[in-house]
Amino acid sequence: MLSSIWEQFINLSLIVIVLRMLPPILLGALGGLMTDRAGVINIGIEGLMLVSAFSSIAIGAWTNNWFLGVVGGTAASMLVSYAMAFFNLKMKVDIIVIGFAVNIFGAGITVLLMSILFGSHGNYIPATPVSIPAIVIPFIDQIPVIGKLLSGHNLMVWISILAVVFCYFIIYHTPYGFHLRATGEEPSAARSLGIRVERIQYSALIWSGFFSGLAGAYLSMGMTSMFVRDMTAGTGFLALAVVIFGNKNPFGILFGSLVFALAQAVTLVIETAPGNAVPSQLIKMVPYTVTIIALVVYALRKRSYKKIRTSA
Amino acid sequence: MKNRSAIYLDVIGIIGAVLAALVIGIIIIFCVSNEPISAIHAFLVEPLTNAFTLGSVLNRMVPLVFTGLAIVVVFQSGVFSMGAEGQLYIGALTGALAAVYIPGLSPWLHIPLVILCSIVGGGLFGMLPGLLKAYFKADEIVSTLMFNFIAVLFVSYLLNNVFKDASSGGFARTPYIQDSAKLFQIIPGFPTHYGFIIALLAVAVVYLLLYKTRTGYELRLVGKNPLFAQYGGIKTKKVIVLSITISGALAGLGGAVEVMGVHGALKDNFSAGLGFDGIIVSLLARNHPVAVIITAFFYAYLQIGGQTMQANSDVPRDLAIIIQAILVVFVSSQAIFNYLKQRKASRTGGASIAK
Numbered sequence: 001m002l003s004s005i006w007e008q009f010i011n012l013s014l015i016v017i018v019l020r021m022l023p024p025i026l027l028g029a030l031g032g033l034m035t036d037r038a039g040v041i042n043i044g045i046e047g048l049m050l051v052s053a054f055s056s057i058a059i060g061a062w063t064n065n066w067f068l069g070v071v072g073g074t075a076a077s078m079l080v081s082y083a084m085a086f087f088n089l090k091m092k093v094d095i096i097v098i099g100f101a102v103n104i105f106g107a108g109i110t111v112l113l114m115s116i117l118f119g120s121h122g123n124y125i126p127a128t129p130v131s132i133p134a135i136v137i138p139f140i141d142q143i144p145v146i147g148k149l150l151s152g153h154n155l156m157v158w159i160s161i162l163a164v165v166f167c168y169f170i171i172y173h174t175p176y177g178f179h180l181r182a183t184g185e186e187p188s189a190a191r192s193l194g195i196r197v198e199r200i201q202y203s204a205l206i207w208s209g210f211f212s213g214l215a216g217a218y219l220s221m222g223m224t225s226m227f228v229r230d231m232t233a234g235t236g237f238l239a240l241a242v243v244i245f246g247n248k249n250p251f252g253i254l255f256g257s258l259v260f261a262l263a264q265a266v267t268l269v270i271e272t273a274p275g276n277a278v279p280s281q282l283i284k285m286v287p288y289t290v291t292i293i294a295l296v297v298y299a300l301r302k303r304s305y306k307k308i309r310t311s312a
Numbered sequence: 313m314k315n316r317s318a319i320y321l322d323v324i325g326i327i328g329a330v331l332a333a334l335v336i337g338i339i340i341i342f343c344v345s346n347e348p349i350s351a352i353h354a355f356l357v358e359p360l361t362n363a364f365t366l367g368s369v370l371n372r373m374v375p376l377v378f379t380g381l382a383i384v385v386v387f388q389s390g391v392f393s394m395g396a397e398g399q400l401y402i403g404a405l406t407g408a409l410a411a412v413y414i415p416g417l418s419p420w421l422h423i424p425l426v427i428l429c430s431i432v433g434g435g436l437f438g439m440l441p442g443l444l445k446a447y448f449k450a451d452e453i454v455s456t457l458m459f460n461f462i463a464v465l466f467v468s469y470l471l472n473n474v475f476k477d478a479s480s481g482g483f484a485r486t487p488y489i490q491d492s493a494k495l496f497q498i499i500p501g502f503p504t505h506y507g508f509i510i511a512l513l514a515v516a517v518v519y520l521l522l523y524k525t526r527t528g529y530e531l532r533l534v535g536k537n538p539l540f541a542q543y544g545g546i547k548t549k550k551v552i553v554l555s556i557t558i559s560g561a562l563a564g565l566g567g568a569v570e571v572m573g574v575h576g577a578l579k580d581n582f583s584a585g586l587g588f589d590g591i592i593v594s595l596l597a598r599n600h601p602v603a604v605i606i607t608a609f610f611y612a613y614l615q616i617g618g619q620t621m622q623a624n625s626d627v628p629r630d631l632a633i634i635i636q637a638i639l640v641v642f643v644s645s646q647a648i649f650n651y652l653k654q655r656k657a658s659r660t661g662g663a664s665i666a667k
Contacts, residue, residue: 041453043394043453043457087641087645091641091645091646091648092645092646092650093641093644093645093646094644094646096392096453097595097640097641097644098641098644100394100588100591100592100640101637101638101640101641101644102637103588104588104592104633104636104637104640105633105634105637105638107630107633108630108631108632108633108634108636108637109630109634111628111630111633112340112344112628112630112631112633112634115628115630116344116628121628234461237457237458237461240454240457241454241457241458244451244454279469279472279473281465281466281468281469281472282465282469284461284465285461285462285465285466288458288459288461288462288465289458289462291454291458292444292450292455292458292459295444295450295451295454295455295458296444296448296450298450299448299449299450299451300448302449
């Protein structure tokens with residue numbers, strides 16, 4: 001069994017699988033990052049992703065255009081995240097509660113619409129498949145190793161990696177990002193400096209709707225080409241874990257997402273390997289356990305940092 | 313303490329929120345259905361009119377009471393645990409092992425033993441994120457979500473590899489539990505099982521614990537104002553660990569009661585979100601243990617109503633889920649409730665000035 005993992009590692013198909021698993025976790029985590037930096041914990045990423053996964057493939061199949069599908073799905077997710085912001089900031093619903101409500105709302109509305117529009121409770125497979133294209137780079141795809149590493153990945157893989165750079169730039173190199181971080185770290189201080197805290201939090205939630213929307217579109221039109229009820233299967237919660245794991249830093253999150261995607265890829269390889277000895281459940285447990293450890297390490301480090309600061 | 317008129321306003325507001333959510337649900341039914349009247353009838357009337365569905369509502373209510381109480385205890389102490397789902401699985405596991413593998417006991421001994429095992433299992437598992445929060449400041453929302461995955465996967469691993477019943481075929485479950493550990497129907501022919509009584513007892517215990525004991529007072533004080541509690545000499549860390557342990561015990565007990573009363577064996581993925589439903593039940597009950605009885609009933613009524621609607625009309629049961637989501641948001645809209653209270657206050661205030 002180990003040999004089969006090794007074999008897949010050598011012929012690079014493990015890396016290809018890892019990259020295939022990467023976008024939903026990474027994009028979801030970036031969405032979580034934007035709200036987290038603004039001091040808002042969005043546990044509704046799971047629901048936002050589901051809303052987008054369904055609306056993107058429904059719109060994509062209807063217009064027969066994957067791009068419109070992605071736009072539609074992302075817009076739907078952003079609309080829901082706007083509603084989250086409204087209920088949190090205007091109606092004073094606790095953000096944990098509203099995130100939780102969005103998760104059940106996403107599960108309910110997608111299946112309701114699926115059964116009304118397409119008469120199915122379990123899954124929806126469009127008659128003519130519609131999917132986000134893979135990027136085959138001419139010439140490079142002919143080169144033995146580099147070709148497999150760089151060419152043939154889904155467009156969303158590249159978008160998600162670019163999104164990391166984009167988030168890094170936004171958070172650390174723009175006035176907006178400065179306001180975002182100030183809002184997250186000390187809202188009252190930020191407000192006294194004239195930062196419009198509420199507006200920043202609105203925008204942060206909508207960013208998280210945007211990234212979760214892209215993630216959802218990839219789930220139904222990239223990773224698969226169908227919508228299955230509850231197809232996010234905890235990816236949104238994983239994304240929250242990755243935010244912690246990656247120390248709330250875009251590149252840390254890229255690393256964390258790769259670790260989580262690797263765990264998923266190894267699970268996949270082991271499940272399909274002939275004569276496997278290690279039960280897949282135990283391997284699936286690893287990233288969650290690692291997250292809990294990361295949570296403790298992160299908290300300890302923060303505490304010792306505070307100690308240093310107060311003693312100095 | 314809340315005064316009477318504040319509670320009164322709260323209840324009025326919650327009923328208003330329920331009605332508003334139901335009206336939205338009915339509007340959706342009219343939009344999507346070709347037979348809206350029969351759909352509404354199946355959804356809202358049928359669950360209450362026949363003995364079988366009413367019994368099912370009460371049965372569905374039982375685990376919701378347990379997970380609802382589990383969340384009440386942590387939320388009252390200001391701990392945002394999302395871990396009831398995982399604790400339910402672990403409690404169901406330890407309970408089911410005692411129920412399956414200990415033969416030859418009288419029910420009077422066996423059922424309490426199973427209950428004890430599930431309480432210990434769920435409680436110890438609940439204690440883990442509590443310890444991490446109290447002594448390492450690890451955020452409990454994320455840690456409990458992770459522990460949920462770990463618990464479900466761990467139980468699934470055991471069911472598929474260690475305790476799998478050879479005759480269960482492709483479906484992973486333990487062997488059936490001993491007859492002495494089964495919770496039978498209270499009234500033969502009416503579906504509700506004895507777990508219902510256990511659930512009501514649990515409500516009484518949690519109520520007494522929270523409102524009539526020193527521990528409960530400390531627990532609520534930590535939830536209201538942890539700094540004040542600490543200055544008052546309360547060991548907040550211990551209280552946090554204790555509250556989440558109790559919560560785990562309650563959720564675990566709920567899992568074991570499901571095994572003993574409904575499934576008759578521990579099945580893979582048997583819960584499908586009961587722990588998360590508990591969060592809704594507790595929020596609707598404004599985190600009060602006695603109100604959990606009402607909200608768990610209402611929640612179970614919506615779920616069974618959704619099922620009968622799906623069976624008897626063209627509207628899928630997922631409509632009930634949407635109503636639940638809307639309801640949670642409405643009931644938690646502090647702004648609406650504060651507005652109501654302020655208006656009332658300004659009115660009475662105005663009157664006293666006029667005098």
